[in-house]
Amino acid sequence: MIKGHEAELFLEMLVAERAASARTLAAYAADLESCSDFLAMRGILPVDAKTDELAAWLADLGADGQARRTIARRLSCIRQFYLFLLREGIRKDNPAATLDSPRPELALPHFLSEAEVEALIEACHVQESDNTVAQKRRMLVARAALELLYSSGLRISELLSLPREALRGERPMLLIRGKGGRERLVPVSVTAWQAVKELYACDAWLESPWLFPGRDPKRALTRQAFDKILHEAGVRAGLDPTCLSPHVLRHSFATHLLARGADLRALQMLLGHADISTTQIYTHVQTEHLRRVVESCHPLAEGGGRKGN
Structure with a gap:
């Protein structure tokens, strides 16, 4: 009290x-x-x-x-x-005014393993149990969306605002308008391109202006509706749905690229970060990789002792 x-x-x-x-x-x-x-x-x-x-x-x-x-x-x-x-005149000063706030903790991003991403996307392929038109289309939406999120590192707001004509060109590239109105070009993988084409063909009759139409084709799919689709995909893949989100896929995209040798500046451009300090959070992957290299390869590391003559 x-x-x-x-x-x-x-x-x-x-x-x-x-x-x-x-x-x-x-x-x-x-x-x-x-x-x-x-x-x-x-x-x-x-x-x-x-x-x-x-x-x-x-x-x-x-x-x-x-x-x-x-x-x-x-x-x-x-x-x-x-x-x-x-x-209120009760005090003549503010004794807390000069106190320093603690520096925020560095929250490392949660991400999926490459195998988990593959399982998630594979679970979105239409199966025999998907025996209704609505369910089949739902899986087409899930696969196209997840392929794009993971292969291009898009924010969910960027994904859901894509116009239907976004991928009609010959080049597998997307022009994205991100935060602050900043534009960037991001490449699209072959599998993502194919998944979008399947969805594009399925939705032709809707005449929607959006690549991912909502229940009302005149409006884009909502974030809440997509969350339900992602939850279902997670269940089908045998993953914990509570650990899945569009941002987790974006983190996975960045983490896996760095782990495979991507340049930090290139990653900054792909993610649409205005400041590279935002991108540097992903260098924890490189730090972990270097630690494993030392542990497995250094002659004095445990299990990697020097060979006798």
Whole structure:
């Protein structure tokens, strides 16, 4: 239970001025209570806290094993709390203003193995059990979409916004308009090209302007509808559907290319990243590869001892 009249006023302000939801209020109250309890153990009221005392609280959160993202969120709450006190004239300063947020954790992208991708795409081929026209078309959509996502590294928004005429040319290339209106050319694999042609022929009668039409042919397939298709493909492939997403396929595309020797700059262009620092997260693959090389080939590595004369 949150303690202190000032904290109650702060939470009331969140409701009145920001229309904060019950969930948001509960999160802010928990953050305030965490700080208040820490200070209370040292005989300090939150309204009287100093910068070094708040810094000690943050350090205690880190020592307790709390995630950096959680600590950053709690610091944001405390900053807003003291800014509120400053604006209300309850304090003359904001002791949390100069506190540094913890650097965000480097979240390595989740990706599938090459075998898992092959199994996922293979599961989308029409089978004997697909005995209705709708089910057969559903698998054509799944295979064409997954082939494109994996072979070209497209974002799901880029895929679903492709016009029907996107692959009508002679060259297996796609002109993609990505984030910020930036355009890039990406190659399309032979198998993806063939899968799209099959879908193209199947959907000719719809006269849709989209390569992947929705239930209403005048509209593109929605992200939610595609998620259901991907879920079904995962089940058919024997993969955990909860570990599948369009972004996982994009990560798999990038990871597998780097593992096979692709240049980081080329990968940046293919993914449509404005800054190469965004692409560099995939270098974890190269690091892991180098570690395995050393472990398997270095003469002093375990299992790779020097041969006797």
